[in-house]
Amino acid sequence: MLGNLARLIRYRGLIQTLVARELKARYRGSVLGFFWSFINPLLLLLIYTYVFAYIMPTRFAEGEQPKPFADPFPYALFLFCGILPWTWFSSSLNEAAGVLISGGNLIKKVLFPAEVLPIVTTLANMVHFFLGLPILAAFLIYYRAPVTVGELTWFPVIVLVQLLFTLALALLVAALTVHFRDIRDILANVLTLWFFATPIIYPWKRAPDFGKWFVNANPFSHLAISYQEVLFFEGPFGHWRWLLVIGVMSVVFFLFAYFVFDRLRDTFAEEV
Amino acid sequence: MTNAIELTNVSKIYRRYTHRRQFATLKSALLSRSLVRDLSPDETFAAVRDLTVEVPCGRTLGVIGRNGSGKSTLLKLVAGITKPTSGTVLVNGRISALIELGAGFHPEISGRENVFINGIMLGLSKREIARRFDEIVEFAELKDFIDAPVKTYSSGMYMRLGFAVAIHVDPEVLLVDEVLAVGDEGFTHKCLDKFAEFKRRGKTILLVTHALGLVERFCDEAVWMDGGRMKAMGDPKRVVGAYITDVETSEEQLLAAGDAKAKESVTVVSPDEAATAVLPDHPVETAEGPADMFRATEGRWGSREIEITEVQLFGSDQQPGHVFHSGESLTVRIRLRSPIENQDFVIGIGIFNAEGVCCYGTNTNIEELKAVRILGDAEAFFSIDSLDLVEGTYKIDVAVHKLDGYPYDYHRLLYTFRVKSRTKDVGIYRPRHAWRFSDGVAFDRASHEA
Numbered sequence: 001m002l003g004n005l006a007r008l009i010r011y012r013g014l015i016q017t018l019v020a021r022e023l024k025a026r027y028r029g030s031v032l033g034f035f036w037s038f039i040n041p042l043l044l045l046l047i048y049t050y051v052f053a054y055i056m057p058t059r060f061a062e063g064e065q066p067k068p069f070a071d072p073f074p075y076a077l078f079l080f081c082g083i084l085p086w087t088w089f090s091s092s093l094n095e096a097a098g099v100l101i102s103g104g105n106l107i108k109k110v111l112f113p114a115e116v117l118p119i120v121t122t123l124a125n126m127v128h129f130f131l132g133l134p135i136l137a138a139f140l141i142y143y144r145a146p147v148t149v150g151e152l153t154w155f156p157v158i159v160l161v162q163l164l165f166t167l168a169l170a171l172l173v174a175a176l177t178v179h180f181r182d183i184r185d186i187l188a189n190v191l192t193l194w195f196f197a198t199p200i201i202y203p204w205k206r207a208p209d210f211g212k213w214f215v216n217a218n219p220f221s222h223l224a225i226s227y228q229e230v231l232f233f234e235g236p237f238g239h240w241r242w243l244l245v246i247g248v249m250s251v252v253f254f255l256f257a258y259f260v261f262d263r264l265r266d267t268f269a270e271e272v
Numbered sequence: 273m274t275n276a277i278e279l280t281n282v283s284k285i286y287r288r289y290t291h292r293r294q295f296a297t298l299k300s301a302l303l304s305r306s307l308v309r310d311l312s313p314d315e316t317f318a319a320v321r322d323l324t325v326e327v328p329c330g331r332t333l334g335v336i337g338r339n340g341s342g343k344s345t346l347l348k349l350v351a352g353i354t355k356p357t358s359g360t361v362l363v364n365g366r367i368s369a370l371i372e373l374g375a376g377f378h379p380e381i382s383g384r385e386n387v388f389i390n391g392i393m394l395g396l397s398k399r400e401i402a403r404r405f406d407e408i409v410e411f412a413e414l415k416d417f418i419d420a421p422v423k424t425y426s427s428g429m430y431m432r433l434g435f436a437v438a439i440h441v442d443p444e445v446l447l448v449d450e451v452l453a454v455g456d457e458g459f460t461h462k463c464l465d466k467f468a469e470f471k472r473r474g475k476t477i478l479l480v481t482h483a484l485g486l487v488e489r490f491c492d493e494a495v496w497m498d499g500g501r502m503k504a505m506g507d508p509k510r511v512v513g514a515y516i517t518d519v520e521t522s523e524e525q526l527l528a529a530g531d532a533k534a535k536e537s538v539t540v541v542s543p544d545e546a547a548t549a550v551l552p553d554h555p556v557e558t559a560e561g562p563a564d565m566f567r568a569t570e571g572r573w574g575s576r577e578i579e580i581t582e583v584q585l586f587g588s589d590q591q592p593g594h595v596f597h598s599g600e601s602l603t604v605r606i607r608l609r610s611p612i613e614n615q616d617f618v619i620g621i622g623i624f625n626a627e628g629v630c631c632y633g634t635n636t637n638i639e640e641l642k643a644v645r646i647l648g649d650a651e652a653f654f655s656i657d658s659l660d661l662v663e664g665t666y667k668i669d670v671a672v673h674k675l676d677g678y679p680y681d682y683h684r685l686l687y688t689f690r691v692k693s694r695t696k697d698v699g700i701y702r703p704r705h706a707w708r709f710s711d712g713v714a715f716d717r718a719s720h721e722a
Contacts, residue, residue, distance in 0.1 A: 013397065013398065014393060018389065021378055024380075024385070105372065105375045105376065106376050109372035110376055111351055112376075266354070269348075269354050270286060
């Protein structure tokens with residue numbers, strides 16, 4: 001298993017090329033092309049702002065809202081801090097569920113390490129996440145969000161933890177979906193539930209009491225809270241302990257997921 | 273000399289059903305890395321059984337066999353795409369597998385980008401591809417289209433590009449699975465030249481094909497797979513010969529079974545218990561032939577005053593059979609039975625090809641043989657010295673009837689035989705012929721070998 005993991009390094013050229021192909025092919029033929037990577041999150045932001053600021057307004061509790069903001073835009077900004085990483089996470093998993101089946105031709109006809117496929121989907125979605133960041137940055141600067149350099153150094157750490165966590169789940173989902181096609185359908189619903197169980201559209205402190213343990217047990221909550229603390233809320237980054245716990249967990253989880261994937265590897269060619 | 277490919281006691285067992293015992297098999301896959309070990313034999317299918325093959329470096333091995341004999345599984349095992357259920361597979365050196373050409377091409381992006389991606393998938397570095405890029409494009413004959421998206425390519429262009437990339441990987445071991453049928457004649461020749469070049473450079477080639485002539489000419493050795501096992505291995509000419517004989521034998525059995533079935537179905541329609549008891553004035557339901565003789569399909573009719581009890585075909589070896597070679601002799605033996613003495617009868621025979629065209633027809637009356645008498649069991653032999661028919665399947669009509677056409681027993685297209693020929697000429701009939709040339713024209717027989 002570790003040998004196979006090390007072999008992946010030899011395939012980094014392939015992974016790189018496939019990610020590039022994925023990105024190129026996605027917008028090939030559309031008029032706006034690569035701009036969609038910017039426009040999509042922007043549109044998403046507008047929709048969520050409209051819904052949650054005007055139709056179903058959520059109010060921040062006293063003292064929660066940083067001073068320099070005026071309603072409703074800070075809420076949109078708050079939302080954006082959570083939605084961008086969530087989009088990366090959820091589209092990675094959705095695509096990973098089908099990736100071995102749609103790439104069956106490669107697995108059956110070419111000697112090809114199958115884990116490359118879910119890894120490529122995760123990385124391609126990460127690139128989309130990165131492309132959304134300039135928009136987030138523009139808004140942060142425009143509203144003079146209380147971001148400090150000290151807090152920003154945590155940002156790459158959060159991204160790294162999320163990458164590991166997403167990779168682990170993507171590998172697991174990809175491998176199991178080959179044997180249980182039902183996962184693809186279950187996954188869409190699980191992700192919707194997961195979205196609402198994560199403090200993305202509401203601040204962590206506003207979670208209902210009975211649901212708090214649930215939100216707390218959700219690893220992605222801590223990623224979302226970390227993003228929000230670093231980018232949105234004032235004050236020092238106080239959530240780092242949780243982040244490191246999730247980081248260690250993600251490493252263990254990744255190794256476990258890779259183990260399962262490696263064990264099932266030989267069955268893919270027959271099942272897809 | 274070291275071996276390029278070594279298979280030792282390799283078996284590959286597939287599951288017959290994909291959706292049974294999912295839970296048990298997923299668990300066993302995780303624990304014992306095998307999906308099939310726990311399954312009972314009726315749930316599994318052995319594609320390759322206990323196969324041991326060694327291919328020394330630089331040899332070209334042809335793999336032949338019927339559909340479903342395990343050839344492609346063997347190739348996938350060597351390529352490492354599937355793992356053997358038991359046994360070991362060892363391959364020395366870089367492999368390139370021409371199993372499915374252009375697998376992994378993305379339809380939306382250009383041929384140029386796909387060449388790079390495909391090359392990297394097959395194990396080349398970017399720099400290596402850049403160095404061979406022009407050669408690849410030239411080989412694929414796609415200079416004008418290389419920047420167009422692959423989805424606009426014709427299937428031939430797609431295959432050519434896939435082939436060109438795979439062949440330029442410069443492997444130590446080349447695996448080829450029936451991919452020579454991709455291009456036009458010219459491209460096929462180019463591929464063969466490329467294979468020959470590989471051979472000269474001492475690379476190992478494993479060639480799975482149904483083109484037996486190619487195996488005979490091109491391979492150093494041949495393996496004949498049958499039902500997942502190796503049936504023979506050795507000199508290509510010998511192995512191919514044995515394979516052809518085997519195919520003929522099974523065709524023979526198939527035809528015999530077909531004949532038996534045809535006769536059986538006819539007997540159901542007109543049971544021949546009446547044959548011995550028929551009187552001239554006795555009304556016989558089956559006495560009437562179809563209105564249009566030439567439109568008729570298989571069948572049997574007649575009054576059975578004289579009955580055809582058996583028809584058998586004999587080849588030059590004097591053994592009854594169904595498969596004969598063009599140019600050899602053929603004898604049709606017709607067994608007849610006439611319970612009462614009869615003086616008004618004609619024995620006829622007709623040969624029809626698969627399209628229903630009458631290739632030849634004759635009878636004793638046409639050939640001015642005057643019937644004298646028939647009584648009891650008798651045999652008639654119709655001998656052809658040289659069966660000058662082109663390759664194909666033929667059916668025979670055999671009949672005994674009165675001079676005026678009243679049928680005693682008419683067997684319509686009930687007997688089938690096949691003619692084999694090494695010459696793939698066309699038409700119905702092969703006249704005895706020869707080519708002669710004046711001094712200005714020269715031919716070399718070997719160069720025209722297909």
